[in-house]
Amino acid sequence: MGLTPRSDLDQYPRPSVAVDVVVATLTARGQLGLLLHRRIGDRAGEWALPGRMLRERERLADAVARTLADKCHLPTRALRGRTPRQLLVMDDPDRDDRGWVLSIAHWIALPREDLAPIVEAHDDLNIAPTRQGRVILPARQSRLPYGQGEIVRRAYEELRRAYADEPDPAGLLGRDEFTLSELADVHFAVVGDDWPIDTFRRKMSRQLSETGEVVQKGPGRPAAMYRRPG
Amino acid sequence: MGLTPRSDLDQYPRPSVAVDVVVATLTARGQLGLLLHRRIGDRAGEWALPGRMLRERERLADAVARTLADKCHLPTRALRGRTPRQLLVMDDPDRDDRGWVLSIAHWIALPREDLAPIVEAHDDLNIAPTRQGRVILPARQSRLPYGQGEIVRRAYEELRRAYADEPDPAGLLGRDEFTLSELADVHFAVVGDDWPIDTFRRKMSRQLSETGEVVQKGPGRPAAMYRRPG
């Protein structure tokens, strides 16, 4: 009886399932920014988080990578070494007026260098800067659709908690050797000015190892390079 | 065209969706324990986390409450004031041999008093004690089915993190006035003996307010009662 295993499940209703993705990065000015894309369809000029419907038997991490490839022209190799992290499941049955859709929200951090060229080449993409944990949307419009404001709030919480005590845990810097000033720029962009700079240096340098190299850019004493230990 | 809104979604495949629930509580000996139920069906005598398939347009929190009602005979009012927290989505398409099932895992903490009478009345229920973050299963059997071991590991992480610095944040105690010794029993059951008892007292009492009452049980100096401030 080839049908037996499936028939058991068929008595239950099945929702549509989507993934939504918060891509955190840095803006040109070094602020924390989120990748948005322009929705085509009912309301023109509306921006949203990238999202897609799940494919048959697809893994969520794959669906996230596919979403970024399809909607944001981001090559899958740009994610190498990074795994999208689950945030929450949006389960309001009236969230999507097309029907019953569960949306599984994820976040991932990517270095600006990987995103900037793609965003410049496509005008349906935007890196939206943030202020005090809120996205500044590119259009005159108050909020993200489909309850995505809630997703963004939760992504901020996770980001801030991840960055609170550790040096660039999600890899916004995009390289594994860096100066303490570069690390400080990223840290303060994410969590705000929570510590004085000398406290920051001491707390973070304790968790890093010096490479021995120094690097010079602009005036001022050259900075020592650090890397994560191990 | 009444069908238009739905037809858009119908081009996408839909997975079955289940909820699984980790109910944390205390055992008779004051250890951390998890609520399990005996599966009926293919393999007899196998124990698992309570879980159910999602109903049409059902909220996840409601599905969790229904799961505990259906599978564990737990009246919904026993959850009052407590919201199940999402842990992770299990997305391996081969996890369930009946077909493609996404499972959304949750955890919730309940006081022993609410569970003990129900568990005693039903022999398909068990409060499984834990040792060093592992469940001690009631049957001679090595592991939970359907990748539920992973769910339990994640539930432990969350529980330990929640209880690390705060007094009974999930309400395992089940009352809002308690002595520091009672709080310590719960704390150490969840996170292990991380601090000496006097350090524990100082850290926690700073976050509580004394009610003025004292309570006596057994020999020894009577203990002061505390409650959460506010």
Add this chain to the structure above:
DNA sequence: CAAATAGTGTCTCTTAGACAGTATTTG
């Protein structure tokens, strides 16, 4: 009284937080 439980005093060591100082470069 001894045993048991609850709670405090105090010392040491680490670290956050603040602030002033030194070090090394560019132009």
Add this chain to the structure above:
DNA sequence: CAAATACTGTCTAAGAGACACTATTTG
């Protein structure tokens, strides 16, 4: 040289961790 950036020394206050001590009950 001044300006800019990268660090370091040092003081103070708070808290963790350890240990001994006091306090209040039962039997």
